[in-house]
Amino acid sequence: xxxxxxxxxxxxxxxxxxxxxxxxxxxxxxxxxxxxxxxxxxxxxxxxxxxxxxxxxxxxxxxxxxxxxxxxxxxxxxxxxxxxxxxxxxxxxxxxxxxxxxxxxxxxxxxxxxxxxxxxxxxxxxxxxxxxxxxxxxxxxxxxxxxxxxxxxxxxxxxxxxxxxxxxxxxxxxxxxxxxxxxxxxxxxxxxxxxxxxxxxxxxxxxxxxxxxxxxxxxxxxxxxxxxxxxxxxxxxxxxxxxxxxxxxxxxxxxxxxxxxxxxxxxxxxxxxxxx
Amino acid sequence: xxxxxxxxxxxxxxxxxxxxxxxxxxxxxxxxxxxxxxxxxxxxxxxxxxxxxxxxxxxxxxxxxxxxxxxxxxxxxxxxxxxxxxxxxxxxxxxxxxxxxxxxxxxxxxxxxxxxxxxxxxxxxxxxxxxxxxxxxxxxxxxxxxxxxxxxxxxxxxxxxxxxxxxxxxxxxxxxxxxxxxxxxxxxxxxxxxxxxxxxxxxxxxxxxxxxxxxxxxxxxxxxxxxxxxxxxxxxxxxxxxxxxxxxxxxxxxxxxxxxxxxxxxxxxxxxxxxxxxxxxxxxxxxxxxxxxxxxxxxxxxxxxxxxxxxxxxxxx
Amino acid sequence: xxxxxxxxxxxxxxxxxxxxxxxxxxxxxxxxxxxxxxxxxxxxxxxxxxxxxxxxxxxxxxxxxxxxxxxxxxxxxxxxxxxxxxxxxxxxxxxxxxxxxxxxxxxxxxxxxxxxxxxxxxxxxxxxxxxxxxxxxxxxxxxxxxxxxxxxxxxxxxxxxxxxxxxxxxxxxxxxxxxxxxxxxxxxxxxxxxxxxxxxxxxxxxxxxxxxxxxxxxxxxxxxxxxxxxxxxxxxxxxxxxxxxxxxxxxxxxxxxxxxxxxxxxxxxxxxxxxxxxxxxxxxxxxxxxxxxxxxxxxxxxxxxxxxxxxxxxxxxxxxxxxxxxxxxxxx
Numbered sequence: 001x002x003x004x005x006x007x008x009x010x011x012x013x014x015x016x017x018x019x020x021x022x023x024x025x026x027x028x029x030x031x032x033x034x035x036x037x038x039x040x041x042x043x044x045x046x047x048x049x050x051x052x053x054x055x056x057x058x059x060x061x062x063x064x065x066x067x068x069x070x071x072x073x074x075x076x077x078x079x080x081x082x083x084x085x086x087x088x089x090x091x092x093x094x095x096x097x098x099x100x101x102x103x104x105x106x107x108x109x110x111x112x113x114x115x116x117x118x119x120x121x122x123x124x125x126x127x128x129x130x131x132x133x134x135x136x137x138x139x140x141x142x143x144x145x146x147x148x149x150x151x152x153x154x155x156x157x158x159x160x161x162x163x164x165x166x167x168x169x170x171x172x173x174x175x176x177x178x179x180x181x182x183x184x185x186x187x188x189x190x191x192x193x194x195x196x197x198x199x200x201x202x203x204x205x206x207x208x209x210x211x212x213x214x215x216x217x218x219x220x221x222x223x224x225x226x227x228x229x230x231x232x233x234x235x236x237x238x239x240x241x242x243x244x245x246x247x248x249x250x251x252x253x254x255x256x257x258x259x260x261x262x263x264x265x266x267x268x269x270x271x272x273x274x275x276x
Numbered sequence: 277x278x279x280x281x282x283x284x285x286x287x288x289x290x291x292x293x294x295x296x297x298x299x300x301x302x303x304x305x306x307x308x309x310x311x312x313x314x315x316x317x318x319x320x321x322x323x324x325x326x327x328x329x330x331x332x333x334x335x336x337x338x339x340x341x342x343x344x345x346x347x348x349x350x351x352x353x354x355x356x357x358x359x360x361x362x363x364x365x366x367x368x369x370x371x372x373x374x375x376x377x378x379x380x381x382x383x384x385x386x387x388x389x390x391x392x393x394x395x396x397x398x399x400x401x402x403x404x405x406x407x408x409x410x411x412x413x414x415x416x417x418x419x420x421x422x423x424x425x426x427x428x429x430x431x432x433x434x435x436x437x438x439x440x441x442x443x444x445x446x447x448x449x450x451x452x453x454x455x456x457x458x459x460x461x462x463x464x465x466x467x468x469x470x471x472x473x474x475x476x477x478x479x480x481x482x483x484x485x486x487x488x489x490x491x492x493x494x495x496x497x498x499x500x501x502x503x504x505x506x507x508x509x510x511x512x513x514x515x516x517x518x519x520x521x522x523x524x525x526x527x528x529x530x531x532x533x534x535x536x537x538x539x540x541x542x543x544x545x546x547x548x549x550x551x552x553x554x555x556x557x558x559x560x561x562x563x564x565x566x567x568x569x570x571x572x573x574x575x576x577x578x579x580x581x582x583x584x585x586x587x588x589x590x591x592x593x
Numbered sequence: 594x595x596x597x598x599x600x601x602x603x604x605x606x607x608x609x610x611x612x613x614x615x616x617x618x619x620x621x622x623x624x625x626x627x628x629x630x631x632x633x634x635x636x637x638x639x640x641x642x643x644x645x646x647x648x649x650x651x652x653x654x655x656x657x658x659x660x661x662x663x664x665x666x667x668x669x670x671x672x673x674x675x676x677x678x679x680x681x682x683x684x685x686x687x688x689x690x691x692x693x694x695x696x697x698x699x700x701x702x703x704x705x706x707x708x709x710x711x712x713x714x715x716x717x718x719x720x721x722x723x724x725x726x727x728x729x730x731x732x733x734x735x736x737x738x739x740x741x742x743x744x745x746x747x748x749x750x751x752x753x754x755x756x757x758x759x760x761x762x763x764x765x766x767x768x769x770x771x772x773x774x775x776x777x778x779x780x781x782x783x784x785x786x787x788x789x790x791x792x793x794x795x796x797x798x799x800x801x802x803x804x805x806x807x808x809x810x811x812x813x814x815x816x817x818x819x820x821x822x823x824x825x826x827x828x829x830x831x832x833x834x835x836x837x838x839x840x841x842x843x844x845x846x847x848x849x850x851x852x853x854x855x856x857x858x859x860x861x862x863x864x865x866x867x868x869x870x871x872x873x874x875x876x877x878x879x880x881x882x883x884x885x886x887x888x889x890x891x892x893x894x895x896x897x898x899x900x901x902x903x904x905x906x907x908x909x910x911x912x913x914x915x916x917x918x919x920x921x922x923x924x925x
Contacts, residue, residue, distance in 0.1 A: 166374035170435070173336055174388040174442065175361030184387065188378045321783035322754075427872050428639075457638035458810065459869035462854045466865045484783065487856035491866060514858055528788035530813030532855045534836040 014264020017257040024254060028073035037064045039071040040222040047240060056246060059232060063222075069246060072213075072224035077254070079137075079209040083144035084202030090144075091151020092194050096182060098152060099159025110156075113149040121146030121208055129218045139218040143208050147201040154197050158190045192269035199262035203255045210251050226251050280478050281310040281333070281364075281446055286342030288325075288332050302328040303339070304502035310446065313472065315479040317493030317510065319486050319525070325502040326482045327369075330448040333480065334364050346446075362392060365439040369451035371431035375423040381434055382419040385409065388442040408437040412467060429460030436467065446478045453488060465492055486529055490514055495585075498522045501560035504579055508586040518588040520565045559591060567592060600772055600804050601627040601650070606663035608642070608649045608828075615877040619645040619658070621828035621884070624903070627772060632798060632805040634819035634836075636812065640873050642828040643808045647774050649673070651688060652680040667772070686716050689765035693777040695757035699749035705760055706745035709733075712764045732763040737793060755786035759793070766797070773797075774806045779814065791818055812855045816840060821909070824848045827874035827884035830903070834910035845912045847885045883915065891916060 037043040042062040043054070050057045056065035098109040116124075121143065128142035162168055162185055171181050212218045213227025221228070226247040233244030288303040302325040310316045320326045331337040333344060335351060344351040346360055354360070368374040375384055385408055386401045406416060412433040423431055432452060439447055449468065453461040469492060471477055483489050489496055489510075496513045498506040498521065506519040517523050558573035559565070565572065569591065577591040608620040620642040627633045637643040649660040650672055665672045667688065672680065684690070692698050699708065709729035714720055720728075726745070733741035736759040749757060758778060765773055775794070779787035795818060797803050807819060815822055816836060823833035824847065832845035843849050853867035860866075871888035880886060886896040895915050903913045 166368050166370060167376040169336060170366070170368060170374045170438070171376075171387060171391075173334060173361065173366045174391055174438070175358040176387075176391050177358075180391055184379075185376050188376065321785065429872065457873075458812075458851055458854050459638060459873075461856070462866035462868040463870070465856075466868055469865060485856065486784075487858050487860070490858055491856055491860050491862040493862070511861055524785055526858070528784040529858060530784075530788070530791070530811065530817040532812040532816050532840070532852070532857065534816045534840050536816070 011264045011267055013260055014267070017260035017264065020253065021257045021261065024073065024250070025077060028070045028077060031070040032067055032074075035064065035067045035070075037067055039063065039068045039224050047236070050242065056242060057240070059243065060236065065229075065243065065246070068224040068229060069226075069250065072226045072229050072247070073250065075219060075223065076206060076209050076213070076226045076251075079140055079143065080202045080206035080254075083140050083147060083205040083209075084198055086141075086144035087147030087151055087201050087205075088194060088198040091148040091197075092155050092190065094148065095152040095155025096159055096186065096190070099156040100163065100178065100182060100186075106156075109152065113152050116145060117149040119146070121204070122211060125208055125212055126217055129212075137218070139212060143205045146208070147205060151194065151197055151201065154193055155190055158193050159186055162186050162189050192266065195269070196262045196266045199258045199265070203258040206251065206254055206258070278312050279309050280312045280314075280347065282343075282345040283308050283333060284343040284345075286329070286332055286344070287340045288328055288337060289340055301325075301502040303332055306342075306499075306502075306504055308497060308504070308507070310478050310480060312445075312478060313476045314495070315472065315481050315493045317489035317496040318480060318482045318499060319484065319489050319496060320499035321484060324499045326499050327450055329499070330366065330450045330480060330482050334361075334366055334448060336366070358392070362388070362442040363445045364448075365442065365444040365446070366448040366450060367432075367435050367439050367452050370455050371428055371435055372423060374435055375431060377423055379422070380419070381409075381414075381421050381423065381426070384423070384434055385437045385441055387438060392442065404441065405437075408440055411440065411471070412437045413463075427460075428456050429463055432456060432460070432464055433467070436464075436471070440471070440475075443475075444477070446480070448480045448482065450482045451484070452481075454483060454485065461488070468492065486514075486525060498525070503560065503589060504587075505561065505590070506586075506588045507579070508583075512583075512586055516583075516586070518582055518586070518593075519561075519590050520567055520592075521561045524564070559589075598629040599626050600629045600668065601806070602664075602666045603646065603650065604664050604666075606646055606649060606665065607661045608645050608654065608658060609661055610655070610658045612657065617876045618828055618879055619876060620649070621879065623663070623823075623825065623828070623830050625823040625830060625833060627804050627806050628821070629771075629804055630798065630802045631820040632794075632807055632818050634807045634809060634815045634822045635825055636809055636815050636822055637825035638810060638873065640827070640876065641825040643825045644776050646825075647690070647776060647806060647808055651684055651690060651774070652677065653684075653690075685712070685765075685770070686768040687770055688772045688774060689768070689770040690774040690776065691758070691761045691765050691778045694781050695761045695778075696749065696754060696781075698761055699757055701749050703748075704745065705747050705749065705752070709745070709760070709764055709767065713767050716768050728767065729763070732767055733760070735766075735797075736760075736763050737789070753786075754782050755789060758782060758786075758790055762790075762793070762797075766803075770803075772804045772806065774808070776808045777810070778807075780809070780811070787814070794818065812840075812852060824851070827879065828876065829884055829913060830911075831885065831914070832910075832912040834906075834908070838908070838910045842910075844906065844910075844917050845914050846889050846891050846916075850890070883913075 032038060043064050044058050044062050046058060046060055046062040048054055048058040054064050054066065056069065059065055059068065094109060098106045124146045125139040125142035129139040132138035163181065168181050168185050171185060210227030213225035214231045216228065219225045219228065229247040230244050233247065237244055284307045286303055286306045290300040290302055292299050306329060308316065318326050328337055332339040335357060342352065346364065351357065351360060382405045385405045389396055389401060389404060405419060409416060409419065414430060414433050414437065418426060418430065423434065426434065453464050456464060465488065468479065472479065481489060481492050493510050496508065496510050497504050498519065500521050506513065506517065506522045513522065514526065517526055558575060559577055562568040562572040572591045575591065577589045579587045579589040580593050582588050582593055603626065604624045606620055606623040610617040610619055623642065623646050625633065625635065635643040635646065648654050650665045652675065660673050663673065706726065706729065710722060710725035713725040713728060730741045730745065733744055738744055738759060779790050782790065791814065794805060798805060809815060819836050821835055822839045824831045824839065824845065826847050831847045832839065832843060839848060843852060850869045854869055856866065869888060874880065874884050882897040882899050883901050886892045889896065893915065901913045901915045903911050904917045905911050906917065
């Protein structure tokens, strides 16, 4: 395992992306703790320019934008990370079951996945929010469920390929039961695929979350969210461009970093060829 | 020499891919025995069913019918094969494909013992792995390598060590040297022969290369379209081949000597070719056989003893 | 036609690939020639650079590969500096190539007829469809195919491996090339089918006076088909000469060892097979001296330090070994 980690650390782009993501997360977690104001508190004049006291100025209600960015990031990023992880874990488990069981179970699961992916993920999130109670964060499950089908397809394909491989057959020839083959070979070879898909899925979740914030679904004011922050900022785009540019930049930066991280994981986990 | 494995009337047909198509008779009524410490060679062209036969014998592919006796017990009647799996092993053709690319060599070799003996200590496994690696001629430094970091010959040594880890009595060698370079090929063959002498192993050695099979086997079975068409002692088969297919095979093998008098274009008149399908009745080789008679296309000839220990399935007997 | 006219002369070819792990020197120094109307074989194990040499001649190297030095003169013109456009004009019409796996070389979406007529028409637009069809059928018949019309209407999946290879050879010969480069064309086929393809190639050589550069790992095939042979190892030509010279009076330890390792039918299996110990060359860090030195039974200090020059033993027989002297003497 050591060499694979080394390979990852040699990947400068991926490691930079990871550092940026960690810094953003740290900022979101730590900044509000040390700031002397909070996201809902009116802490000064309305629409101030950036200053030492308010590094990003204040918004149209006089709230500190920097602290609202940090608190919004907590929401946006945790929604992205959590729903990405939920999708990854459920998707991987369902995919392994589907690929290994085959037959009827497999067709039922795959048709279910087709059904889910035919619903736009945004719609799924909105429906969950309205159906299960608004403002309680249930839309997260909508986003997570929308992220499951690609995982299932990916993992199922991988399972079929691996369980048909010569090394899985060799393992059966040694007397291994299915469970052993799954544990020893399938999971081991699926994980890299799943890891890459997880970052993709997190980036997708982040997009949906900010769109929901932008159209004011799911999270209610005064709780900030990057998409919502961008929405308020865009009305003053001419006079105070930083109000919309900063949240937009944060969103884009996170998505790019997640993709680069995924690529980095893929490169470091890919099997290097023999002699050539 | 006592009998180790006896296979009787083994049949494995695969259903047709297309609706209305013919099912593929991969293994069609095959019987043979392998004695202790003996190598039975199995030659045939690609698609003749030799690999399916090798897998069916171990029930890695479930045969349709037939009996497989290992030391007197019928494997076909056994529910749980885990106990006999230790004694019956297989080594595959493509060494890189049959090794999990994400496992270290030492974990690959110790997989069998980890499956069967749950309570072996780490140290015991390490010792066993070290001993096996020495036995197959791999230096200890490779234990911490991934298969992709090894050459083809070394990878095949790892597969052999993995098969040996459970101390088997019988190993199916499925085209084990076909993917290897000439210099590795002889290394691996010599290793297999040395292991056979030391451990008293029996092999079913499957290959498309008659010269390799001839070297390692005592007896050779020639397979064509799912059936054994000729079985004989290795020397006898090469010198006094009877079946037209065996003869064609022997003549087709390029001889590594430019002065063998086989440089001409008309050395073998294999005839012109069309798009053909294997006939469903009669001898499967009849269409390619220049001695074929009308009766050959009607009745499938059984395997008959034409000389002591020499069997052939040909209508011309 | 001059009997010894040299059709293709490769000199000092050097090919490297840039990979994440370092520069792989696939071919270090290769010189060989193909004479008109002869079959020249390049024989070697995997990683010896035999296929790469052929690909380099036709500019078919992968994107990270480059022919760094040397020349490949074909009918008076060096092919290595040519651009893609000029090479494409030469490929198929003057030099054709057939590959190891005929099944994957054919596009499954086209019928054989469509494929063959397209091959013809892509080189010469003036050929009518009907004419192209007629010539394709003629060519398939020349390949020994009994029912060319049926084959023309087939998709590749309906054909056997041997039939696919016949179609590939037909496609390679449609535009009447002077040189056919065959990269292990029979390795994926059964021996009985291999024999048919080999005798077909020999017929084509004799009837049409075609020259063939045949790349293989199989000494049996070399003996059956080739007039001249070059033995390659680790990117260098170890020994070259006529088949008789290579098979009966090989002087290079590598050639001798390989020939002893060839499994033979008359071998009764009582003795262990002659094996060549050790592993092939690491092409990223090739040894300083002779590439074969680490595996060579005769290796001396000089072999480890200095790369041997190619010595001419007369009659076109050459060998690159410190133990071989110019003019034929072998000193021990």
